[in-house]
Each structure stands twice: as structure tokens, then as C-alpha cells.
Amino acid sequence: xxxxxxxxxxxxxxxxxxxxxxxxxxxxxxxxxxxxxxxxxxxxxxxxxxxxxxxxxxxxxxxxxxxxxxxxxxxxxxxxxxxxxxxxxxxxxxxxxxxxxxxxxxxxxxxxxxxxxxxxxxxxxxxxxxxxxxxxxxxxxxxxxxxxxxxxxxxxxxxxxxxxxxxxxxxxxxxxxxxxxxxxxxxxxxxxxxxxxxxxxxxxxxxxxxxxxxxxxxxxxxxxxxxxxxxxxxxxxxxxxxxxxxxxxxxxxxxxxxxxxxxx
Numbered sequence: 001x002x003x004x005x006x007x008x009x010x011x012x013x014x015x016x017x018x019x020x021x022x023x024x025x026x027x028x029x030x031x032x033x034x035x036x037x038x039x040x041x042x043x044x045x046x047x048x049x050x051x052x053x054x055x056x057x058x059x060x061x062x063x064x065x066x067x068x069x070x071x072x073x074x075x076x077x078x079x080x081x082x083x084x085x086x087x088x089x090x091x092x093x094x095x096x097x098x099x100x101x102x103x104x105x106x107x108x109x110x111x112x113x114x115x116x117x118x119x120x121x122x123x124x125x126x127x128x129x130x131x132x133x134x135x136x137x138x139x140x141x142x143x144x145x146x147x148x149x150x151x152x153x154x155x156x157x158x159x160x161x162x163x164x165x166x167x168x169x170x171x172x173x174x175x176x177x178x179x180x181x182x183x184x185x186x187x188x189x190x191x192x193x194x195x196x197x198x199x200x201x202x203x204x205x206x207x208x209x210x211x212x213x214x215x216x217x218x219x220x221x222x223x224x225x226x227x228x229x230x231x232x233x234x235x236x237x238x239x240x241x242x243x244x245x246x247x248x249x250x251x252x253x254x255x256x257x258x259x260x261x262x263x264x
Contacts, residue, residue, distance in 0.1 A: 003036060003037055004037055007059075007068070008033055009030070010030050010069070011029065011065060012030060012051075013028050014027045027226070029054045029226040030226065036170065041205050043216070044205070044221050044223060045207065045223070046224055059204060060085065060090075061077075073169075086116075087117055088170060089168060090163035091172050092159055092174065092176045095179065096159045102146065102148060105145065105146055106144070106145050106147070106150075106158050109162065110143070113162065114129075114166070118166070129143055136157040136191065136195075159176075171202070172204040176205075185212070192216065203216075210253040213234070220237045224243075
């Protein structure tokens with residue numbers, strides 16, 4: 001069976017100058033190679049600055065790669081064809097509040113991708129918005145709310161609804177639960193897994209939380225300083241890590257879990 005999403009030698013290069021007198025520093029991510037199958041979750045793990053969010057932006061077409069290819073169902077995704085990518089690869093952002101326009105109702109926010117990418121008429125768009133809100137555990141009445149009228153968990157469900165509304169094949173989730181309380185985080189994890197079973201979604205899941213990563217992912221890819229230093233099936237990487245970096249991450253995670261148990 002061929003992979004749904006294939007990333008081949010994907011590379012990003014950016015030169016940054018901190019001030020006028022310093023020589024520009026080069027920030028590089030890649031080359032990165034991986035495959036994602038239908039209905040599978042690939043977790044991307046690494047410290048801040050490792051290139052996780054840059055990889056997410058490359059996959060969703062926010063920034064162009066310096067080289068390499070992204071193939072969906074064997075077809076190359078071209079950076080200029082953003083509509084093709086918008087229909088098939090969608091994003092869940094970490095900061096739900098900042099990603100929602102405070103001047104627009106939730107219904108208007110959800111309608112925008114439908115207007116730009118589909119031929120649905122006004123009634124069909126309203127019906128699609130209502131059904132998508134129900135999918136993520138919200139009411140159709142929430143379409144008339146503004147972002148300040150919603151809780152953090154509800155806002156994150158709206159961001160998920162916006163990702164789902166075009167019926168994508170792949171969703172890229174960039175630290176989607178970092179700002180949520182543990183109980184709400186658990187609800188969102190369960191919701192993502194249910195939607196994956198029901199809709200056959202594939203996820204690229206970016207997170208610092210190794211507990212969630214182990215629970216939600218099938219395979220894992222470890223980034224350090226823009227390079228892939230380890231990858232494999234999640235259980236294998238967790239039980240028999242090869243890189244010293246992953247071993248340190250697991251030690252830190254276990255220490256954090258133990259300290260929380262002692263607090264209780």
C-alpha cells in the first residue's frame with residue numbers, strides 16, 4: 001500500500017542577521033524524509049528551536065522549501081497551488097485565541113474557507129458549519145458567538161472545526177493542547193482519536209508532551225537542531241531509544257511524572 005503523504009529530502013534554509021555588524025546566521029531544517037499512511041498519526045518531537053513548527057509550516061504551504069518534495073497520494077504538491085493544499089492538509093494552531101479574529105463570529109470564521117475553496121451556496125455553507133460544530137462537540141448556536149464568549153476548550157474545538165470543515169485527508173496539529181488544563185486536554189485527545197476513527201484522518205502531531213505522544217501516535221520522529229536524529233514506531237522508540245537526546249527526553253518526562261505523583 002502506497003503512503004498517503006510522502007516527504008522527500010525536504011529542506012528549509014533561512015539566514016538571519018541579529019544586528020548590522022554581525023554576519024548572518026543560517027538556520028536550516030532538514031533534509032527530512034518520512035511517510036504517513038491513511039488513518040495514522042506521526043508525532044514530531046523536539047525542543048524549542050528544533051524545527052518542529054517550521055516543518056508544520058512547510059507541510060501546510062505557509063513557507064516554501066529550499067528543496068525537496070511533498071507528495072499527497074503520489075502527486076507532488078506545488079507551493080503555488082495553495083488551494084490544492086488547503087483542501088487536503090489543514091492546520092490546528094497552538095494558540096486558539098490568537099488564531100481567531102475577535103471581530104468575526106465563529107460562523108463567519110468557519111464560512112471563509114468554504115467560500116474560498118468550494119462552490120457551496122449560502123444554505124449549504126450554513127448546514128456544513130452546523131454539522132462540523134456538532135462533530136467537535138459544540139452547538140450550532142455557537143456559530144453566532146465571538147471568541148471572547150468561549151472558554152479555552154471551546155475555542156480549541158472551533159480551531160479543530162476550522163481544520164475539519166473542508167474534509168481534509170491530513171491535519172497538522174502544532175502543540176494544540178499546550179495551553180489547556182489537563183482535564184480539557186484529555187477531552188481533546190479523546191476527540192481527536194474519535195474523529196480519526198470515524199473520518200479516517202491522518203495526523204502530524206507536534207508536541208512536547210511525551211505522555212500524549214505515546215498515547216496518540218503510531219510512529220514518532222525526533223528533531224534536534226533541524227535534523228532527524230531518530231524515528232520509528234512509537235513503542236519501539238519509547239522502550240528502546242537509540243539517541244542520547246531521546247533518552248534524556250524520556251528521563252526528564254519520567255522525573256516530571258514522578259514529581260506530580262509525589263505532589264498528590
